[in-house]
Amino acid sequence: MDARTRSDSPGPTLVSLAKAADQFGVSVKTLRRRIADGTIHGYRVGRLIRVDLDELHERLLVEIPSAK
Template sequence: MTIAARRSYESLSQAAERTGISTKTLRRRIADGALTAYRCGRLIRLDPDDVDRILVKVPNGR
């Protein structure tokens, strides 16, 4: 696997800081099935692309 093809993951706190969404909201999205999380022991990791997909563009109404 090349470095370019390597998948990257982020923690809940990293995803929250990057997007401005609280960790509590991210945990709710995981619980309701809107966001896939990956667990390794006690650590929870998120795919940044999956996190970005839960953000929905709002039409400007013009």
């Protein structure tokens, strides 16, 4: 597999906990709690912990039903 093939393959968009927390308006501690309780998955890259933005969109964003 060459470098071009690996970069073209779809995969998770992994970002740091700080960046994800900032984007979702929550604390890093909240994300760490969600990883610990199994709500979201954390990925260790060396010593760093990363999370998948697409998974956060699916699992953390909950639509509030409107009362019509």
